[in-house]
Amino acid sequence: EVKLVESGGGLVQPGRSLKLSCAASGFSFNDYWMGWVRQAPGKGLEWIGEINQDSSTINYTPSLKDKFTISRDNAQNTLYLQMSKLGSEDTAIYYCARGSRDPGYFDYWGQGVMVTVSS
Amino acid sequence: DIRMTQSPASLSASLGETVNIECLASEDIYSDLAWYQQKPGKSPQLLIYNANSLQNGVPSRFSGSGSGTQYSLKINSLQSEDVATYFCQQYNNYPNTFGAGTKLELK
Numbered sequence: 001e002v003k004l005v006e007s008g009g010g011l012v013q014p015g016r017s018l019k020l021s022c023a024a025s026g027f028s029f030n031d032y033w034m035g036w037v038r039q040a041p042g043k044g045l046e047w048i049g050e051i052n053q054d055s056s057t058i059n060y061t062p063s064l065k066d067k068f069t070i071s072r073d074n075a076q077n078t079l080y081l082q083m084s085k086l087g088s089e090d091t092a093i094y095y096c097a098r099g100s101r102d103p104g105y106f107d108y109w110g111q112g113v114m115v116t117v118s119s
Numbered sequence: 120d121i122r123m124t125q126s127p128a129s130l131s132a133s134l135g136e137t138v139n140i141e142c143l144a145s146e147d148i149y150s151d152l153a154w155y156q157q158k159p160g161k162s163p164q165l166l167i168y169n170a171n172s173l174q175n176g177v178p179s180r181f182s183g184s185g186s187g188t189q190y191s192l193k194i195n196s197l198q199s200e201d202v203a204t205y206f207c208q209q210y211n212n213y214p215n216t217f218g219a220g221t222k223l224e225l226k
Contacts, residue, residue: 044218046217061215104153105153
C-alpha cells in the first residue's frame with residue numbers, strides 16, 4: 001500500500017524557516033517524481049514544485065522559488081520541503097504527493113500537514 | 120503561467136443525475152490534464168489523467184474528455200459519496216496550475 005506521511009508542521013513566527021518531511025512507503029521511492037502542493041484555509045490547490053528521481057531536475061512555481069527548496073533522500077525514502085522567510089500568506093496545509101515516472105499529475109497524496117505562520 | 124478556468128464554481132444536483140464540470144485552459148495543453156476529487160477534510164484523490172484516462176479504482180461513472188483548451192469531467196448517476204470539490208490541473212507547462220475548484224452538493 002502506498003503511504004505518504006508528512007511531518008514537521010506547526011506554528012512558526014513570520015520571517016522564520018521550517019522544514020517539512022514526507023516519509024514514503026509501499027513503493028519504490030527512487031522510481032518516481034515527487035512533489036508538494038499546498039492549500040490555504042478554505043482555498044484551492046497551489047502547485048509548489050516537483051523533483052525527479054535522482055534530484056537532477058527540480059521545478060518550482062516562480063513565486064516560491066526563492067523561498068522554498070525541494071529535496072529528497074532516496075536512501076531514507078523521504079521527501080523534504082525547506083521553507084524560509086515565511087509570511088502569513090504561507091499559512092496552509094502542505095501535501096506531499098507522488099508523481100509518475102514522468103513529470104505531471106499526482107496519483108497518491110499524503111494526509112497533509114498544517115503550517116501556521118503567526119506571531 | 121497557464122490559467123485554468125473552472126466552471127461552475129458550485130453545483131447542486133440530485134442523486135442519479137448526470138453532472139458536467141468544465142475546465143478551460145488559457146492556451147493549448149495537449150490533453151495534459153488531470154481531475155481530482157477532494158472530500159471535506161481529506162486530501163485530493165486522482166480521478167482522471169491525460170484528459171480521459173480513468174485512474175485505477177475510480178468508479179466508471181466518472182469520465183473525462185476534451186482537447187486543446189477545453190476539457191470536462193462527467194459524473195454519471197450521481198451518488199451521495201460524490202459530494203466533494205473537484206479540481207482540474209494542467210501539467211503541460213511549468214508551473215503546473217490548478218483550477219479554482221467546483222463544489223458539488225446534493226440537491
